[in-house]
Amino acid sequence: MNRADFGVIGLAVMGQNLVLNVEGRGFTVAVYNRTAERTQRFIKEHGIGKKIVPAYSLEEFVGTLSRPRKILLMVKAGAPTDAVLDQLFPLLNKGDIVMDGGNSHYEETERRLTSAEERGLCYLGVGVSGGESGALHGPSIMAGGKAEGYKEVEGILTKIAAQGPQGPCCAYFGPGSSGHYVKVIHNGIEYAIMEAIAEAYDLMKRGLGMTPDEMADVFEAWNAGELGGYLFEITERILRHPDSETGKALVESILDTAKQKGTGKWSTQSALDLGTPSPTVAMAVFARALSGLKEERVAAEKILPGPPGPVEQFPASHKAFVQDLHGAVTLTVLTAYAQGLRQLRDASVERGYNLDLAEAARVWMAGCIIRAKLLVPIEKAFREQPDLPLLLLAEPFLSLWKEHHPALRKVLIQAHEHGIPVPVMSSALDFVDGYRTGRLPANLLQAQRDFFGAHTYQRIDREGTFHTEWEEA
Numbered sequence: 471m472n473r474a475d476f477g478v479i480g481l482a483v484m485g486q487n488l489v490l491n492v493e494g495r496g497f498t499v500a501v502y503n504r505t506a507e508r509t510q511r512f513i514k515e516h517g518i519g520k521k522i523v524p525a526y527s528l529e530e531f532v533g534t535l536s537r538p539r540k541i542l543l544m545v546k547a548g549a550p551t552d553a554v555l556d557q558l559f560p561l562l563n564k565g566d567i568v569m570d571g572g573n574s575h576y577e578e579t580e581r582r583l584t585s586a587e588e589r590g591l592c593y594l595g596v597g598v599s600g601g602e603s604g605a606l607h608g609p610s611i612m613a614g615g616k617a618e619g620y621k622e623v624e625g626i627l628t629k630i631a632a633q634g635p636q637g638p639c640c641a642y643f644g645p646g647s648s649g650h651y652v653k654v655i656h657n658g659i660e661y662a663i664m665e666a667i668a669e670a671y672d673l674m675k676r677g678l679g680m681t682p683d684e685m686a687d688v689f690e691a692w693n694a695g696e697l698g699g700y701l702f703e704i705t706e707r708i709l710r711h712p713d714s715e716t717g718k719a720l721v722e723s724i725l726d727t728a729k730q731k732g733t734g735k736w737s738t739q740s741a742l743d744l745g746t747p748s749p750t751v752a753m754a755v756f757a758r759a760l761s762g763l764k765e766e767r768v769a770a771e772k773i774l775p776g777p778p779g780p781v782e783q784f785p786a787s788h789k790a791f792v793q794d795l796h797g798a799v800t801l802t803v804l805t806a807y808a809q810g811l812r813q814l815r816d817a818s819v820e821r822g823y824n825l826d827l828a829e830a831a832r833v834w835m836a837g838c839i840i841r842a843k844l845l846v847p848i849e850k851a852f853r854e855q856p857d858l859p860l861l862l863l864a865e866p867f868l869s870l871w872k873e874h875h876p877a878l879r880k881v882l883i884q885a886h887e888h889g890i891p892v893p894v895m896s897s898a899l900d901f902v903d904g905y906r907t908g909r910l911p912a913n914l915l916q917a918q919r920d921f922f923g924a925h926t927y928q929r930i931d932r933e934g935t936f937h938t939e940w941e942e943a
């Protein structure tokens with residue numbers, strides 16, 4: 471019997487498309503799904519004449535795979551992943567490779583990795599980004615875990631990955647949960663860029679009174695320039711999409727609440743644990759949380775006053791404001807990348823990942839949601855200076871900061887004067903202003919802590935730890 475080269479467990483949208491992608495590269499793929507009907511439907515609709523081998527029990531599935539077995543899990547993250555692994559592990563042999571391609575929490579990956587290694591199995595936490603289309607045509611793949619295990623699957627993973635300007639968007643990041651952690655940070659950056667775009671849309675709509683089509687023209691122009699990337703491209707397309715019921719832009723009929731569960735939230739939770747400043751990503755998570763308070767917001771709109779007068783009246787000309795907005799969004803997007811990569815650097819030290827930040831930028835260049843032209847110079851910056859503390863310190867980003875920070879300030883003044891919330895853009899400016907301030911007011915914080923809690927403080931003029939009896943003074 472000809473055995474399958476690769477196995478996929480989980481035939482929902484991601485699993486199905488990855489199976490077709492792997493098979494399309496010339497491999498025979500065994501497939502299994504908990505619910506047999508889903509497997510039957512998949513084979514009937516997509517599997518006829520293809521090198522896809524359906525299995526209706528895990529025993530049968532395991533039996534069809536060549537050794538060492540290479541198995542990719544694409545099932546719901548959390549308890550479902552454990553449920554599958556509990557059944558799968560006892561059926562495998564030493565050296566078999568199990569890849570979790572789901573959005574698993576990195577701490578869960580660590581636990582599963584330990585349990586797999588106790589059985590002599592190679593476990594890899596594999597972040598996969600790109601949604602349905604990426605899974606089929608080439609996702610961005612961020613792998614971590616046992617290096618020997620990765621070597622066995624590297625050939626297949628690099629073949630199915632998106633092909634970017636710097637090679638296949640697939641990389642091994644290091645031991646443990648490094649792959650899933652890099653995916654978490656990818657999603658944190660994604661949250662921040664999406665919110666920055668949403669804030670730009672709100673400013674153009676409520677500040678300038680622009681129509682969806684006019685705004686689409688702006689995003690189209692931005693996408694054609696240095697800011698170009700998938701999220702700008704889809705924003706243009708969304709703004710042009712009509713609602714078949716109203717004839718107006720569909721986006722204007724969509725409820726204004728967004729969920730903030732999962733990887734974006736984990737990115738901020740981890741930043742808090744590490745004590746690393748990633749406020750721009752955090753504000754994007756909190757902006758979604760605030761959006762969820764729909765009823766309260768509708769009620770508060772009638773109670774809490776803002777600046778007087780109708781909003782659609784920014785004093786600057788449309789053209790001048792949109793030009794400044796471009797600068798503001800450019801710096802906000804760059805700050806999101808800068809914070810995300812800085813968080814990867816801190817997590818790498820804390821969690822022993824030994825991450826290559828240039829590789830992170832490289833695998834994000836194609837296939838994933840945050841793919842963008844800016845990632846090409848970002849990769850170059852980290853190749854040339856792997857220990858770069860913050861992206862904005864390197865060229866061409868330093869020059870972009872110098873060119874655009876007056877525009878970011880102007881946009882924020884307009885937004886604040888007119889009461890239009892811009893949490894992500896504001897936090898980007900506050901972060902960089904804080905980062906470039908040699909003396910922050912934390913001296914007063916130290917004094918306050920020493921006053922009420924005798925927490926002690928350091929001085930700027932001599933070494934040592936000091937305490938003052940503040941009340942006596």
Ligand SMILES: NC(=O)c1ccc[n+]([C@@H]2O[C@H](COP(=O)([O-])OP(=O)(O)OC[C@H]3O[C@@H](n4cnc5c(N)ncnc54)[C@H](OP(=O)(O)O)[C@@H]3O)[C@@H](O)[C@H]2O)c1
Pocket residue numbers: 479480481482483484485503504505508544545546547549550551553554571572573574598599600601602
């Ligand atoms: N959708 C995306 O764009 C995207 C992008 C990147 C990563 N991911 C991640 O990729 C994974 C798959 O995503 P998805 O959207 O294709 O599917 P999903 O909706 O997250 O999961 C559905 C799959 O999980 C299986 N499943 C659920 N509970 C199970 C259990 N207790 N035991 C065994 N199997 C169980 C389902 O089997 P049944 O058919 O039997 O219910 C089905 O195959 C997830 O971890 C997701 O977070 C998704």
